[in-house]
Amino acid sequence: MSRAPYVGLSVTSGSRRATAADIVASVQREISSGALPAGSRLPPVRALEKQLGLSKNTAQAAYDELVARGLVEAREREGVFVMAAKTARSIEAPITTPPLPDFVAPALSRPDFTPRGVTNLSTVFIDPELLPTERLSECARSVLREKMPAQYDVQGYQPLREAIAKRLVARGLDVEADHIVVTTGSQQSLDIVARSLSRKKIAIESPVYAYAKLLFENLGHDLVGLPLDPFAGLDLDAWDRALASKPALAYLIPSFHNPTGYSYSSAELRGVLELCAKHGVAILEDDWGSDMLSDGEYRPMLRMLGGRNVLYVNSFTKKLLPSLRIGFVAAPPELVPTLVATKRLSTLGNAWLTEAVVAEFLDRGYYDTHLQHLQRSLDQRYAACLAALDELMPDGVKWTTPGGGPTLWLEIPRTIDLAALEAHLARRNIVVSNKSAAFLGEPNLHGFRIAYAWLAEHEMRAALTILADALRTLG
Amino acid sequence: MSRAPYVGLSVTSGSRRATAADIVASVQREISSGALPAGSRLPPVRALEKQLGLSKNTAQAAYDELVARGLVEAREREGVFVMAAKTARSIEAPITTPPLPDFVAPALSRPDFTPRGVTNLSTVFIDPELLPTERLSECARSVLREKMPAQYDVQGYQPLREAIAKRLVARGLDVEADHIVVTTGSQQSLDIVARSLSRKKIAIESPVYAYAKLLFENLGHDLVGLPLDPFAGLDLDAWDRALASKPALAYLIPSFHNPTGYSYSSAELRGVLELCAKHGVAILEDDWGSDMLSDGEYRPMLRMLGGRNVLYVNSFTKKLLPSLRIGFVAAPPELVPTLVATKRLSTLGNAWLTEAVVAEFLDRGYYDTHLQHLQRSLDQRYAACLAALDELMPDGVKWTTPGGGPTLWLEIPRTIDLAALEAHLARRNIVVSNKSAAFLGEPNLHGFRIAYAWLAEHEMRAALTILADALRTLG
Missing domain, CATH: 3.40.640.10 (Type I PLP-dependent aspartate aminotransferase-like (Major domain))
Structure with missing residues (x-):
C-alpha cells in the first residue's frame, strides 16, 4: 500500500491544548494562504493527535468539520486531501424545517396605499407640492461636503x-x-x-x-x-x-x-x-x-x-x-x-x-420661511374648502372650523351608514378614512376627515361634489 | 354714556347654530385679513347672541377666549375692542405643574462614550478608516440628483x-x-x-x-x-x-x-x-x-x-x-x-x-468590493493580534480563534477579579467591556472581547502589553 507523504501541519491555539476549532482554523488559514495547495495530504488522525497531545477524537472531529465545509476530502485508505474549491458547501443531509412560532398581528394591519387615479379625501399628509424638497436636497448636498x-x-x-x-x-x-x-x-x-x-x-x-x-x-x-x-x-x-x-x-x-x-x-x-x-x-x-x-x-x-x-x-x-x-x-x-x-x-x-x-x-432659517409659506397655502385651501362645503353639503351635515392646518372633521347624519357611504364613494374612486380605531368604546362622532392639505382646490371641489351627491342619495 | 359704534360680525359655522369656537375663528380670520382693524368695537354679547340665535353664554365664552388669546380686550363699560398685537399671549394664571409619572429605566442605562485619549479594547465596532465613507457620500450625491x-x-x-x-x-x-x-x-x-x-x-x-x-x-x-x-x-x-x-x-x-x-x-x-x-x-x-x-x-x-x-x-x-x-x-x-x-x-x-x-x-456592486477589502484588513489585524497574544500573554490566559471578523474572546484565570482588572486598566486609559449583561444566570466565562477591528496593529500591541502587565500584577 503506497500512500502520498503527508504535509506538516502547524496549529495555532489560544489554549495550552489545541481544540478541534483550532485545527480547523489553522488548516483553513493555510489553505487560504496557499501554504496547503489542493491535493496536499493532511497528517493521519492518530499522527496529529500525537503531535498535538490531543485527547481521542479531537482531530477526527476537526477533520469531519473540514470535510463538511468542503475544504478537504477523505479518500478511503488513501488519507485526507485538500480540495481545489475553497468555497463553503451546504450540508447535504435534509434538515427538518422548524415550525413557525405563534405571532399575533396588531390591529390595523397594512393599510392599502391609495391606488393611482383614486382621490384620498381623508389623508393627514400634505400635498408634496407644498413641501421644500429642493431646499432639503440643497441642505443634504451641503452636509455631504464633509465625509x-x-x-x-x-x-x-x-x-x-x-x-x-x-x-x-x-x-x-x-x-x-x-x-x-x-x-x-x-x-x-x-x-x-x-x-x-x-x-x-x-x-x-x-x-x-x-x-x-x-x-x-x-x-x-x-x-x-x-x-x-x-x-x-x-x-x-x-x-x-x-x-x-x-x-x-x-x-x-x-x-x-x-x-x-x-x-x-x-x-x-x-x-x-x-x-x-x-x-x-x-x-x-x-x-x-x-x-x-x-x-x-x-x-x-x-x-x-x-x-x-x-x-x-x-x-x-x-x-x-x-x-x-x-x-x-x-x-x-x-x-x-x-x-x-x-x-x-x-x-x-x-x-x-x-x-x-x-x-x-x-x-x-429655512424652516420658518417654509412654515409661513405652508400656513398661507393651507389657509387658502382651508377657506376654499369651507366655501365649497357651505355651497355643496346637504342639510344635517356639519364640520369643524379648525382655523387652518391640514384637515377638518365632517360630521354626517347618523341615518347614513358609514360603511355604505365608503363603498358608494369607492365606486367613484374616492377614499375616506374609517376612523373606528380612533375611538375608545362607542364612537361619539359619525364622520371622517376632509384633507384640504392634500388636495388642490379643484380636486377638493370635485371630490366634495361627489360626496354631497352620495350623501343625498344615501340620506 | 357715549360708546363707539360696533362693527357687524359675520360668523361662519359648519353647524346650523354657531358655536363659541366658530365665533372665535371668524373674529380671528377677520382680524388676520384686516377686515377688523385694531380698535374696532365688537358687538355686545347680547346683540351677538340675538343676531346668531345663540343660547346664553356662548357668545360670552367666545369673547373670553378671544381675550385669553390676546386678540381683543374688554374695556369696562366701553365694550370689547380688537387689539393691535395679533400674537397669542400666554395664560397669566399660575398653573400647578403635574407630577412626573413612574418611569422605569431598562438595565444598562446610557453607557459612557469612550473619552478622548482612552483605548477601547473591547468595542465591536470597526475602525472608521476601514469603512467606505467616500463611496457612500458619492452614492448619496447621486441619489440627490433626483428630488x-x-x-x-x-x-x-x-x-x-x-x-x-x-x-x-x-x-x-x-x-x-x-x-x-x-x-x-x-x-x-x-x-x-x-x-x-x-x-x-x-x-x-x-x-x-x-x-x-x-x-x-x-x-x-x-x-x-x-x-x-x-x-x-x-x-x-x-x-x-x-x-x-x-x-x-x-x-x-x-x-x-x-x-x-x-x-x-x-x-x-x-x-x-x-x-x-x-x-x-x-x-x-x-x-x-x-x-x-x-x-x-x-x-x-x-x-x-x-x-x-x-x-x-x-x-x-x-x-x-x-x-x-x-x-x-x-x-x-x-x-x-x-x-x-x-x-x-x-x-x-x-x-x-x-x-x-x-x-x-x-x-x-460597491458592497462586494468593500467586503473583500474589509475581510483582508480584518484578517491582517486578526493575525497580528494572535501573534501579539501568543508573545505577550502570561500562562493561564486563553483566547478564541474566530478565523477573522472584528473581535475574539479573551479568557483569563478566575483568580483574577474582573472588576479589579477593569479599574487597574482604566487608570492606564484602557477600557474593557464588562459582559455580565451578556450571560443568563451565572457566567460560564471569565473574560472580555478584544477588538482588533477597532484598533490599528500598533495600538493593539500597546494595549495588549499593558493588559499583560496588569494580568501579571493581579494574577
Whole structure:
C-alpha cells in the first residue's frame, strides 16, 4: 500500500491544548494562504493527535468539520486531501424545517396605499407640492461636503438637538438641547415613553390619533377615554371622573387635535392642567399640529403652561417631508437617561444623515420661511374648502372650523351608514378614512376627515361634489 | 354714556347654530385679513347672541377666549375692542405643574462614550478608516440628483429590498424582496419580532448579544439559557433539555457569535435545527458577523438549511457605517404583514434617504468590493493580534480563534477579579467591556472581547502589553 507523504501541519491555539476549532482554523488559514495547495495530504488522525497531545477524537472531529465545509476530502485508505474549491458547501443531509412560532398581528394591519387615479379625501399628509424638497436636497448636498461620519449619538445628533431647543425657546418653552431625545418620527417618542412607564395605564382623548391608541394597547396598557367633541368642546366634568381612575399619563393633542382638528380653548388648557395636578396624572403632549396653524390660532402649549414635567412631543414628518422620519420628545432632565436607554433597546440610534440635513435646514432659517409659506397655502385651501362645503353639503351635515392646518372633521347624519357611504364613494374612486380605531368604546362622532392639505382646490371641489351627491342619495 | 359704534360680525359655522369656537375663528380670520382693524368695537354679547340665535353664554365664552388669546380686550363699560398685537399671549394664571409619572429605566442605562485619549479594547465596532465613507457620500450625491421623494414605504424602500434579496439569493438563500422588512439596524428587527410573538418565552445563547437579552427582558419575555462555550463548542444535550421547556423562539448567532466570536460547526448547525424541530421551537437567526469573516470561515446559514420558516436578521451597521442604521429581517411571506404592522406601531417607516443610499451602494456592486477589502484588513489585524497574544500573554490566559471578523474572546484565570482588572486598566486609559449583561444566570466565562477591528496593529500591541502587565500584577 503506497500512500502520498503527508504535509506538516502547524496549529495555532489560544489554549495550552489545541481544540478541534483550532485545527480547523489553522488548516483553513493555510489553505487560504496557499501554504496547503489542493491535493496536499493532511497528517493521519492518530499522527496529529500525537503531535498535538490531543485527547481521542479531537482531530477526527476537526477533520469531519473540514470535510463538511468542503475544504478537504477523505479518500478511503488513501488519507485526507485538500480540495481545489475553497468555497463553503451546504450540508447535504435534509434538515427538518422548524415550525413557525405563534405571532399575533396588531390591529390595523397594512393599510392599502391609495391606488393611482383614486382621490384620498381623508389623508393627514400634505400635498408634496407644498413641501421644500429642493431646499432639503440643497441642505443634504451641503452636509455631504464633509465625509459621512461613522458613529451616531443614541440621544440624537447634537446640533439638531440644539437647533430644536432654540426653536422651542423662541416659542416660549423652557428647554435645553440635553432634554431632547430625537426619535424616528413622533411615533417612536410615543413608543419609548409608553414602554418606559412602570404603571401600564394611559388616558387618551376619544377619538384620538389611532396609531397612538393601537400602540398603547399593543404595549399592554389599560386605556381610559377622555371624551372629546369638537363641536361642543371638552366636558371637563367627564374628564374629572375619568382621571380619578388614576392613569399614569394622559396623552393629549391640545392643538389641532387628530382626527378632529379641534384646539383646546385657553380655559380648557388651564382646566386640563388643574385636573391632572388634582389626580396626579402626568401629561404627554403631542404638538404635531400647531406649526401648521395660522399665527392667530396658536395657543400656548401645555408644556409652556405646565412646566418641565410635561413631556412634549413634536416632529418634522408632516411639515418637511414624511420620508425624513425625524421627531423628538422633550423631557425633564432626570427622565432623559431612561428614555435614551429605552430608545437604545428599540432601535439604538437614528440615521445620522437625515438628522444632519434637518439640523442644516433649521440652522439656515429655512424652516420658518417654509412654515409661513405652508400656513398661507393651507389657509387658502382651508377657506376654499369651507366655501365649497357651505355651497355643496346637504342639510344635517356639519364640520369643524379648525382655523387652518391640514384637515377638518365632517360630521354626517347618523341615518347614513358609514360603511355604505365608503363603498358608494369607492365606486367613484374616492377614499375616506374609517376612523373606528380612533375611538375608545362607542364612537361619539359619525364622520371622517376632509384633507384640504392634500388636495388642490379643484380636486377638493370635485371630490366634495361627489360626496354631497352620495350623501343625498344615501340620506 | 357715549360708546363707539360696533362693527357687524359675520360668523361662519359648519353647524346650523354657531358655536363659541366658530365665533372665535371668524373674529380671528377677520382680524388676520384686516377686515377688523385694531380698535374696532365688537358687538355686545347680547346683540351677538340675538343676531346668531345663540343660547346664553356662548357668545360670552367666545369673547373670553378671544381675550385669553390676546386678540381683543374688554374695556369696562366701553365694550370689547380688537387689539393691535395679533400674537397669542400666554395664560397669566399660575398653573400647578403635574407630577412626573413612574418611569422605569431598562438595565444598562446610557453607557459612557469612550473619552478622548482612552483605548477601547473591547468595542465591536470597526475602525472608521476601514469603512467606505467616500463611496457612500458619492452614492448619496447621486441619489440627490433626483428630488427627495416625500413619501416612504413602511416595509422599506422597494429597490433596497430587491437589492438585499438578490444578495441573499447569491448566498444560497431562497428569499424574495417581498419577504424583507427593512428596519432601523438589526435591533429593530429583534424588537418587532419579539413584540409580535404571542407567547413570551425566548431561548438565548448564554452569553449572548447583551442588547438582545435586555430587549427581550424589557418586553416581558421569559428567557431560557442555551449554554455556549467557545472553547468546547455547544453542549447539545444541555440544549435539548433547555429547549424541552418549549420557548416560542430560539434567538441564535451561529456565525461569529457575539460576544465570543464562535461559529457553530456544520454538525452543530444540523444538530440545532434537529433539536428545534423536535421541540417545535422556531429560530430567529442573527447573521450579523458572517459578512466580515474570511471566505473559508463562511458556514451555511440556518436560514439556508432550515428553509423559509427561519427568521433571518442581518444589517449594514457594522460593515458600512454604523450611522446608516439599516438592517432587515427576512421572514416567511405569511408573517410579513404582522411584522410590518408592528414596525408601523413602533416607528412607522425609516428615513428614505439612507435606504436609497444603501440601495445605490449595493446596486453599483460597491458592497462586494468593500467586503473583500474589509475581510483582508480584518484578517491582517486578526493575525497580528494572535501573534501579539501568543508573545505577550502570561500562562493561564486563553483566547478564541474566530478565523477573522472584528473581535475574539479573551479568557483569563478566575483568580483574577474582573472588576479589579477593569479599574487597574482604566487608570492606564484602557477600557474593557464588562459582559455580565451578556450571560443568563451565572457566567460560564471569565473574560472580555478584544477588538482588533477597532484598533490599528500598533495600538493593539500597546494595549495588549499593558493588559499583560496588569494580568501579571493581579494574577
